[in-house]
Amino acid sequence: xxxxxxxxxxxxxSQPDQTELITDDIQETPIxxxxxxxxxxxxxxxxxxxxxxxxxxxxVVVLAVWGIGSLIAQRGVASSEVQTQSPTSTVVxxxxxxxxxxxxxAGLGGGLVRNPEIESETxxxxxxxxxxxxxxxxxxxxxxxxAEKFGLTPETVLxxxxxxxxxxxxxxxxxxxxxxxxxxxxxxxxxxxEGLNGVASFYGVDPDxxxxxxxxxxxxxxxxxxxxxxIEPGKMLVVPGGTRPSVAWVVxxxxxxxxxxxxxxxxxxxxxxxxxxxxxxTWPTTATWLSGxxxxxxxxxxxxxxGDFGSPIYAADSGVVVYSGxxxxxxxxxxxxxxxxGWQSFYAHLMDGTLxxxxxxxxxxxxxxxxxxxxxxxxxxxxxELRLEGYxxxxxxxxN
Numbered sequence: 433x434x435x436x437x438x439x440x441x442x443x444x445x446s447q448p449d450q451t452e453l454i455t456d457d458i459q460e461t462p463i464x465x466x467x468x469x470x471x472x473x474x475x476x477x478x479x480x481x482x483x484x485x486x487x488x489x490x491x492v493v494v495l496a497v498w499g500i501g502s503l504i505a506q507r508g509v510a511s512s513e514v515q516t517q518s519p520t521s522t523v524v525x526x527x528x529x530x531x532x533x534x535x536x537x538a539g540l541g542g543g544l545v546r547n548p549e550i551e552s553e554t555x556x557x558x559x560x561x562x563x564x565x566x567x568x569x570x571x572x573x574x575x576x577x578x579a580e581k582f583g584l585t586p587e588t589v590l591x592x593x594x595x596x597x598x599x600x601x602x603x604x605x606x607x608x609x610x611x612x613x614x615x616x617x618x619x620x621x622x623x624x625x626e627g628l629n630g631v632a633s634f635y636g637v638d639p640d641x642x643x644x645x646x647x648x649x650x651x652x653x654x655x656x657x658x659x660x661x662x663i664e665p666g667k668m669l670v671v672p673g674g675t676r677p678s679v680a681w682v683v684x685x686x687x688x689x690x691x692x693x694x695x696x697x698x699x700x701x702x703x704x705x706x707x708x709x710x711x712x713x714t715w716p717t718t719a720t721w722l723s724g725x726x727x728x729x730x731x732x733x734x735x736x737x738x739g740d741f742g743s744p745i746y747a748a749d750s751g752v753v754v755y756s757g758x759x760x761x762x763x764x765x766x767x768x769x770x771x772x773x774g775w776q777s778f779y780a781h782l783m784d785g786t787l788x789x790x791x792x793x794x795x796x797x798x799x800x801x802x803x804x805x806x807x808x809x810x811x812x813x814x815x816x817e818l819r820l821e822g823y824x825x826x827x828x829x830x831x832n
Contacts, residue, residue: 564647564670565612572810575601575731578610585616586731591676592619601731604762604808614647618674624665628658635674645670698757698766700790706752707793709771713748713830714797716779716816723813733824734778734817741783741812743803747794748777748816756790763815764807767800778817781809 567578579586590601592613597604611619618635632639639658643650648669655661663669717737724736747769754776755768763780767787770776783804794800805812818825 562614564614567610567612569604569606569608569610571606573604573606575604582612584613587675588613588616588618590730592617595621598761601762613670615672618671618676620669620671622663622665622667622669628655628661635671635676637671637674641673642669642671645672695755695763695766695768696758696760698755698759700754700756706770706791707750707795709749709751709773709775710796713777713818714746716746716748716777717743717803717814719743723811727826727828729824734815735827737814737816739803739812739814741804743812744799745779745782745801745803745814747796747798747800749775750796751777751794753788753790753792753794753800756787756792759807762808764809765801765804769794769800774821776819778815778819780815781806781813
């Protein structure tokens with residue numbers, strides 16, 4: 433039977449179809465290879481994506497860090513520029529013959545914090561006037577405030593009232609009637625024997641400025657010779673644009689010491705002998721910053737140190753007390769210590785019942801009084817002055 437099949441070429445149905453097997457093998461091979469190829473390609477693509485993601489993340493982080501660093505650097509530069517300070521005043525050297533003390537901060541904590549220096553700015557006023565006016569001082573008034581009210585410099589208010597309050601602003605008390613000039617300058621009382629040339633030179637103006645000023649009501653023909661002018665003694669004259677130097681009104685001792693009655697009833701009577709200074713000065717309070725006016729003569733001859741009611745006040749240097757008590761010049765309760773060699777220190781607005789008495793010998797750093805707000809003061813503080821031969825001296829010169 434099998435032979436017949438072989439002869440006829442017919443296949444045995446019981447045997448597997450070889451063609452089909454071969455065909456299946458041929459079809460499965462490319463599919464397997466394709467699957468394997470797709471799997472390997474997918475793995476490669478996934479790796480590339482991961483690497484790209486990590487690289488992008490790294491770049492973003494670097495840019496963010498760089499940007500933040502730039503902002504911090506810029507802020508640091510801007511901050512340093514804002515904090516940069518410049519001197520608030522020009523230091524004027526004293527004569528070589530003068531023995532200059534130096535502030536000492538040895539053993540004291542804290543630093544120096546300065547308020548902006550006061551600037552005497554002329555503020556325009558709506559009350560324009562071509563005449564001389566008057567103003568009655570009220571509680572809390574200052575030379576600065578009055579000057580601003582009328583559009584004048586503080587010096588003009590002081591100089592035009594020197595015959596009323598003296599040559600310092602300490603005589604400014606409520607109820608006093610002040611002279612208000614129409615413009616900046618000086619008010620001068622004519623004295624017999626004066627010459628126009630000399631008066632004008634003293635105030636730094638030309639004599640024709642005084643003669644031709646309308647409010648002075650002077651006739652050049654009547655005035656005549658400037659060296660011996662025909663001007664009535666006692667006549668008040670406006671000197672527009674004029675200035676005047678500071679006046680020394682406190683007498684400093686040379687060995688003997690005595691108070692000055694100009695300040696008021698607290699002046700120590702008689703001649704006093706006592707300790708002399710060490711030649712250096714230390715802080716008169718525990719607070720070393722200002723709470724009010726800075727040094728700005730002749731309008732403000734000292735420094736206003738901050739503090740509270742009852743804060744201790746110390747002697748800035750050794751010496752003898754030549755004034756202790758109430759002052760009529762706006763200081764309130766005042767102590768003046770004489771350090772010899774022309775130096776004196778002032779401590780104002782002190783508390784009642786705390787002042788060391790006249791003639792006391794005090795040592796540098798010794799407690800001499802307590803802080804308050806007596807006299808022309810709007811709050812507790814210490815008004816501190818240094819004077820050399822009667823003239824105010826800028827304490828910042830020595831602090832610097």
